[in-house]
Amino acid sequence: MRDECFIRGSVPMTKGEARAIALSKLQIKKDSVVYDVGAGTGSVAVEAAIQAENGHVYAFEKKLKACDLIRQNAALFGCQNLSVMFGTAPDTIAGLPPADCAFIGGSSGAVEAVLNKLLAVNPAMRIVLTAITLETLHQIITYLKENNKEAEIISVQVSYAETAGCYHLMKAHNPVWLVTLTEGKPG
Numbered sequence: 001m002r003d004e005c006f007i008r009g010s011v012p013m014t015k016g017e018a019r020a021i022a023l024s025k026l027q028i029k030k031d032s033v034v035y036d037v038g039a040g041t042g043s044v045a046v047e048a049a050i051q052a053e054n055g056h057v058y059a060f061e062k063k064l065k066a067c068d069l070i071r072q073n074a075a076l077f078g079c080q081n082l083s084v085m086f087g088t089a090p091d092t093i094a095g096l097p098p099a100d101c102a103f104i105g106g107s108s109g110a111v112e113a114v115l116n117k118l119l120a121v122n123p124a125m126r127i128v129l130t131a132i133t134l135e136t137l138h139q140i141i142t143y144l145k146e147n148n149k150e151a152e153i154i155s156v157q158v159s160y161a162e163t164a165g166c167y168h169l170m171k172a173h174n175p176v177w178l179v180t181l182t183e184g185k186p187g
Helices: 014-027 043-051 066-077 111-122 136-144
Strands: 031-036 055-062 082-086 101-104 126-131 152-156 160-166 167-172 176-182
Touching: 014 043, 014 101, 014 126, 014 176, 031 111, 043 055, 043 066, 043 126, 066 082, 082 111, 101 111, 101 176, 111 126, 111 136, 111 160, 126 136, 136 176
Parallel strands: 031 055, 031 101, 055 082, 101 126
Antiparallel strands: 126 176, 152 176, 160 167
16 A cells, blocks of 8 residues: 555554555465554555455554544444554564464564564464564574574665756665564464
């Protein structure tokens, strides 16, 4: 879906190109249970809910303003199978159905705690993380090494054409790293 389709405000959102790749890597099925950690505007959660039409998506967000946006976006797209979970993922997962896959768009620096909690719920869970800073990527790589796990790591950088007089210039956006972890094997 185009980014403009979502109600956004000042809340962070995984941009369309990175979102498309992340959703592809999650391999969501019609009956999947999906966790979206650090859900922001809910753009990933909404698209996941559409794909998992007979499943359920849980969007974890610790900011009330963002929770409200997720609810608005879910309503906008008619996603009855999307629940907003206020709080941090490690603290609010207890008692929920185990997920088949999870997207981590934000962890507020608690990557290790979030990954440990997710893998405790379902060790075979397919997890896709995004990182836009080198520090977050470093945290993820450190976690993988310390826990003897492998993952596929890709970097995506998108450029958009903008006009400059009668010319077109490509304006680059920041790179995004996408890390796919599943049962200790990449892919």
